Amino acid sequence: MPNAELTPYLRDRWSPRVFDPTHELSDDELRLLLEAARWSPSAGNTQRWAFLVGQRGDATFTELEKHLSKGNKGWVANVSAVIVTCFQTGAAPDDQETPYLDLAEYDAGQTAAHITVQAASMGLHVHQFAGFDHEGVAEAFGVPDHWRVATGVALGRIGDPATSEVHEKDRSSRKPLEEIAYAGSWGTPLA
Numbered sequence: 673m674p675n676a677e678l679t680p681y682l683r684d685r686w687s688p689r690v691f692d693p694t695h696e697l698s699d700d701e702l703r704l705l706l707e708a709a710r711w712s713p714s715a716g717n718t719q720r721w722a723f724l725v726g727q728r729g730d731a732t733f734t735e736l737e738k739h740l741s742k743g744n745k746g747w748v749a750n751v752s753a754v755i756v757t758c759f760q761t762g763a764a765p766d767d768q769e770t771p772y773l774d775l776a777e778y779d780a781g782q783t784a785a786h787i788t789v790q791a792a793s794m795g796l797h798v799h800q801f802a803g804f805d806h807e808g809v810a811e812a813f814g815v816p817d818h819w820r821v822a823t824g825v826a827l828g829r830i831g832d833p834a835t836s837e838v839h840e841k842d843r844s845s846r847k848p849l850e851e852i853a854y855a856g857s858w859g860t861p862l863a
Contacts, residue, residue, distance in 0.1 A: 680792075681789050681792035681793055682789070682792075684792070685788065686797075687797075687799040687800065688799060688830055690747065690750075690831040691747065691751045691752070691826070691828040691829065691831045692750070692752075692829040692830065692831040693728075693831065695829040696727075697753045697827060701796075705787050705794075705827065706723065706755070706787075707790075708786040708790035709721075709723065709755075709784070709786050710783075712779070712785070713779065714782075715771075715775040715779055716771055718776070719779075720772065720773065720776035720780075721758065721759050721780040721783050722758045722819065723756060723757060723783075724736070724756040724758065724815075725755050726753060728751065728753065733754060735812050736754055736809065737749065738808075738812075739809045741804055743803055744803045744804065744824075747826075748801075748824075748826055750828070751799075751826040752796075752828035752829070754825065754827070755787060755824070755827070756809060756821060756822075756824050756825075757781075757783060757784050757821075757823050757824075757825065758780070758819050758820060759776040759777050759779065759819065759822055760776050760818060760819050760820075761818055761819060762818035763818060764816070764818055777820075780822055784800055784823060787825050788825070791827055795829070796829060797827070797828065798826065799825075799826045800823055800825050800826075801824045802822075804824060806820075806821040806822075809821050849861075850862075
């Protein structure tokens with residue numbers, strides 16, 4: 673059971689697979705979600721992340737659907753939008769310096785977390801996923817070789833569970849703090 677004192681945006685977070693296929697995200701809502709990502713922390717303020725953004729029915733979304741894993745094809749088709757996170761892995765041809773590349777993946781993860789919290793504040797749900805052909809997406813969208821496609825962030829409103837299979841794993845449990853927070857030495861639980 674989550675801690676009741678957590679903000680509801682975190683406490684009530686889960687990853688549904690049942691989305692409302694009629695819900696549309698406005699351009700302003702999508703922009704606000706991307707602004708939340710843009711303001712996430714970044715090592716040395718390098719901001720070595722970027723996004724591929726598709727709204728259901730547009731050309732980007734349609735192309736992204738072609739690369740989904742079998743398990744994700746059905747439910748992703750009903751989301752309002754997908755944001756694919758990408759991060760820089762090497763120097764661009766015109767870069768003189770590339771500090772903090774070792775933290776770019778971590779920083780990209782923070783952008784996804786910021787999108788998730790902002791979405792919750794807007795009454796939306798998020799399901800982050802990695803089940804797609806990353807190389808195929810990179811090729812289809814011309815992602816430069818010094819960038820890596822990371823994860824998908826599916827956004828929308830909850831749909832009617834009666835219209836689709838709800839997976840029990842969508843509401844996963846978490847390890848107790850004693851198993852993940854240590855003090856003094858590795859494996860010694862934080863008091």
